[in-house]
Amino acid sequence: MRGYAGKFLEVDLSTEKIKDLTFDENILRQYIGGRGLATKILWDRLGDRWETIDPLGPENILLVLTGPLTGFFPGGRICVSGKSPQSNGVVGSTVAGEFPVELKCAGYDGLIITGVAAKPSYIFITDSQAEIRDASHIWGKNGKQTLTMLTREGREELRKRFPLYGEWKEPAVLYIGPAGENKVRIAAVMAKWTHAAGYGGYGAVMGSKNLKALVAKGTGPLPEVEDIEKVKALIDEVSQGCYSSDALRRWGTGAAGYEVGAVTSSEPIRNWQEEWHDQKSFGVDKFEERVWIKRYWGDFGCPTTCLKVAMVKSGPFKGAVGDNPDYELQAYVGTNLGIFTPEENVYLASLIDDLGLCGIQGGNALGFAGELYQRGILTKKDLDGIELKWGDAEAFAALAKKVAMRKGIGDVLAEGSYRAALKIKEMKKKDVMRYVVHEKGMAIGAHGVRSGKDYTTDISYACSVQAGDHTSTAYLPIYHSNSELAIILHDSGVYCWFNTFNLSRGLKWEFFKAVTGWEIGPEKWYGTMARRILHIQRALLLLGGPDLKWNPKIHDDNPPRFYEPLPSGPYAGKKVDRAKFEDSKKEYYKEIGWDENGIPKSEVLKELGLEEVDKVLEEKVR
Amino acid sequence: MTSSQEPIWIVRDYLRCSGCRKCEIACSLFHEKRIWPEASRIRVFMLVPGAEFPHFCTQCDDYPCVKSCPVDALSVSKETGAVLVDKEKCTACGLCIDACPGRIPHMHPTEKYAVICDFCGGEPQCVKVCQEGGWDAIRVVTKAGEKMMGRDRAYKLYARKPEEVTRDLVASLYEEAGEERV
Numbered sequence: 001m002r003g004y005a006g007k008f009l010e011v012d013l014s015t016e017k018i019k020d021l022t023f024d025e026n027i028l029r030q031y032i033g034g035r036g037l038a039t040k041i042l043w044d045r046l047g048d049r050w051e052t053i054d055p056l057g058p059e060n061i062l063l064v065l066t067g068p069l070t071g072f073f074p075g076g077r078i079c080v081s082g083k084s085p086q087s088n089g090v091v092g093s094t095v096a097g098e099f100p101v102e103l104k105c106a107g108y109d110g111l112i113i114t115g116v117a118a119k120p121s122y123i124f125i126t127d128s129q130a131e132i133r134d135a136s137h138i139w140g141k142n143g144k145q146t147l148t149m150l151t152r153e154g155r156e157e158l159r160k161r162f163p164l165y166g167e168w169k170e171p172a173v174l175y176i177g178p179a180g181e182n183k184v185r186i187a188a189v190m191a192k193w194t195h196a197a198g199y200g201g202y203g204a205v206m207g208s209k210n211l212k213a214l215v216a217k218g219t220g221p222l223p224e225v226e227d228i229e230k231v232k233a234l235i236d237e238v239s240q241g242c243y244s245s246d247a248l249r250r251w252g253t254g255a256a257g258y259e260v261g262a263v264t265s266s267e268p269i270r271n272w273q274e275e276w277h278d279q280k281s282f283g284v285d286k287f288e289e290r291v292w293i294k295r296y297w298g299d300f301g302c303p304t305t306c307l308k309v310a311m312v313k314s315g316p317f318k319g320a321v322g323d324n325p326d327y328e329l330q331a332y333v334g335t336n337l338g339i340f341t342p343e344e345n346v347y348l349a350s351l352i353d354d355l356g357l358c359g360i361q362g363g364n365a366l367g368f369a370g371e372l373y374q375r376g377i378l379t380k381k382d383l384d385g386i387e388l389k390w391g392d393a394e395a396f397a398a399l400a401k402k403v404a405m406r407k408g409i410g411d412v413l414a415e416g417s418y419r420a421a422l423k424i425k426e427m428k429k430k431d432v433m434r435y436v437v438h439e440k441g442m443a444i445g446a447h448g449v450r451s452g453k454d455y456t457t458d459i460s461y462a463c464s465v466q467a468g469d470h471t472s473t474a475y476l477p478i479y480h481s482n483s484e485l486a487i488i489l490h491d492s493g494v495y496c497w498f499n500t501f502n503l504s505r506g507l508k509w510e511f512f513k514a515v516t517g518w519e520i521g522p523e524k525w526y527g528t529m530a531r532r533i534l535h536i537q538r539a540l541l542l543l544g545g546p547d548l549k550w551n552p553k554i555h556d557d558n559p560p561r562f563y564e565p566l567p568s569g570p571y572a573g574k575k576v577d578r579a580k581f582e583d584s585k586k587e588y589y590k591e592i593g594w595d596e597n598g599i600p601k602s603e604v605l606k607e608l609g610l611e612e613v614d615k616v617l618e619e620k621v622r
Numbered sequence: 623m624t625s626s627q628e629p630i631w632i633v634r635d636y637l638r639c640s641g642c643r644k645c646e647i648a649c650s651l652f653h654e655k656r657i658w659p660e661a662s663r664i665r666v667f668m669l670v671p672g673a674e675f676p677h678f679c680t681q682c683d684d685y686p687c688v689k690s691c692p693v694d695a696l697s698v699s700k701e702t703g704a705v706l707v708d709k710e711k712c713t714a715c716g717l718c719i720d721a722c723p724g725r726i727p728h729m730h731p732t733e734k735y736a737v738i739c740d741f742c743g744g745e746p747q748c749v750k751v752c753q754e755g756g757w758d759a760i761r762v763v764t765k766a767g768e769k770m771m772g773r774d775r776a777y778k779l780y781a782r783k784p785e786e787v788t789r790d791l792v793a794s795l796y797e798e799a800g801e802e803r804v
Contacts, residue, residue, distance in 0.1 A: 166728025219731035221658035296640040305640040309672040
């Protein structure tokens with residue numbers, strides 16, 4: 001098979017058994033890799049007892065999968081998955097960096113990790129071999145310390161094994177911070193200092209397995225492809241497309257911290273109480289001039305290099321280092337906490353990354369706590385003396401540390417805002433559910449739907465199989481490039497969606513063909529392949545459990561806040577219209593092949609060859 | 623692109639390196655017809671995130687690697703000034719790596735010879751992609767183009783080890799915050 005290294009690594013941490021695994025070509029042709037293959041593996045291995053599997057228990061499986069286009073399509077990513085401790089379904093959570101390329105160069109397409117290690121461990125992967133190593137000395141370390149230690153240790157080990165090779169480049173690392181170690185449900189799997197597979201909570205899954213990191217160094221080439229000259233030409237074509245996007249290259253998504261507030265009025269502000277601001281202090285030019293120390297920063301093969309390195313140069317947060325917060329973090333650890341300066345935003349983003357919290361889920365939980373404090377529901381005493389005032393970066397930082405360490409109220413918020421709300425409702429006997437902005441146990445991305453001016457719509461989150469994930473939203477028409485069906489291709493490929501923005505829609509099929517030799521094309525993809533993956537994800541989401549289950553009639557809905565009118569800005573008064581939402585939802589169900597209750601239809605599943613999924617849904621859900 | 627008739631040099635501005643590693647892709651596609659980062663003659667090190675830089679031959683004036691070779695596998699190209707590796711003669715003994723002040727050469731991952739930048743024969747592909755993308759971290763210059771007051775301008779940097787380059791970049795980027803990261 002072209003584009004694939006040809007084998008996967010299965011590691012059982014309980015028995016310390018490591019073996020190579022291959023998949024039938026037919027499976028890979030149907031499910032590709034990344035998110036698609038993760039869904040298939042999880043269904044096959046856990047589908048018959050999904051609702052009983054504790055995402056943070058020994059039975060859960062952690063998947064870390066590349067796809068055939070990873071490393072070839074400019075901007076490679078890797079997909080982290082498993083049963084999500086947030087949605088209780090499957091989330092394909094992708095992250096960039098060099099890990100996917102190192103892994104493929106080591107001869108592996110992905111890792112399937114089961115069981116629980118007896119002590120803190122990491123997996124060290126080199127050319128066609130892997131070993132479980134002790135991570136006791138790294139356990140408890142923050143992100144930057146972890147990476148420093150593993151970079152040094154990895155290079156020393158390689159030097160020892162191959163003394164005549166010359167200088168060893170650093171191995172690539174995926175790791176968790178303290179939040180993941182403490183099984184915080186909103187912990188991310190991290191790469192470099194700032195990259196995160198945040199959605200899904202797989203940092204907690206790694207922590208539950210006593211797995212601190214994955215370290216990979218491969219010296220082989222990327223796999224053989226069908227037509228290397230064509231791949232070369234396509235890389236150039238994608239690159240030229242990316243070079244033409246001056247705004248994304250120059251500012252990354254970080255221009256949106258101002259724009260999504262001021263222009264589209266869809267940015268979370270003080271826990272979504274507002275979605276409009278006009279704070280010029282948060283303009284991208286402020287970030288550029290005050291905190292950027294590197295203008296273009298990127299990962300293997302990326303023509304866009306939309307990241308920027310940032311450091312606080314003066315004031316109380318001097319020395320805080322990270323990437324320039326992308327839009328999501330500008331919003332969630334910026335405006336959502338009432339913070340409107342680059343310095344405070346960089347400081348908080350850097351801290352969140354170091355703790356290994358997901359910036360979106362973490363910022364949402366902090367904002368939720370902020371509103372409860374504002375309303376007098378959570379008091380200074382509840383917060384162990386923290387005065388959680390909007391805009392106070394140090395107060396939110398102190399709370400973020402408590403969340404990562406599960407200390408005091410942090411232990412409650414560590415469950416993510418929705419589960420925290422359920423607990424606080426009991427504790428305080430107050431209706432706090434109306435303040436939690438989530439979708440099926442996951443905080444939603446920082447693109448509101450009320451103004452109607454952003455790319456999201458009233459069904460985006462409500463009907464997504466990845467719940468609150470703003471990169472994988474339900475969309476009408478379902479063939480649109482924003483639609484979840486289209487996104488599954490990128491997440492299974494596995495490469496960066498953003499590098500497809502300026503391409504003709506046909507190019508990705510050409511790319512798949514040049515790499516794998518397979519003809520996919522829109523008909524096959526939208527008609528069959530993507531639907532299979534989507535329906536299995538939907539089925540597993542509806543099976544849910546064991547702590548929470550979702551009923552589409554109740555839970556395929558927007559957060560309560562979106563039914564409140566926007567209080568300010570050019571779109572003041574706008575809100576989600578329930579009747580209209582119900583209509584769109586009905587249409588989406590129909591288009592995608594779900595019945596009026598939101599459950600994949602029997603005949604649709606059978607037509608796609610998913611009889612077993614149909615059987616399980618019939619027994620347990622319909 | 624420069625004429626291949628006169629010696630060239632690749633001038634580098636490490637602080638502009640984005641870490642995109644397109645140079646590794648271009649180099650390995652040219653030399654190996656594969657995407658193969660470890661077989662690339664130019665390798666981007668990232669001992670500290672943000673402080674990425676391309677590590678590749680600087681063509682020292684005295685070519686200590688060439689002098690160190692016990693089997694005469696290394697020579698200097700008359701056209702470009704690049705160090706050429708004779709794959710047949712090279713025994714992969716590693717003496718050139720030790721002789722290089724920057725420990726720049728490294729072994730081909732699967733073959734028995736050292737790899738060293740050969741300017742792709744005169745039109746370095748790494749420079750091409752870096753320029754196309756506008757990062758401008760590496761550029762081709764010629765000696766003649768860099769004359770100043772009638773003498774060769776001392777424009778060349780010297781080969782340095784990855785740790786040393788990293789330490790300098792980190793000092794520039796992160797000031798005090800960076801030292802503990804190296």
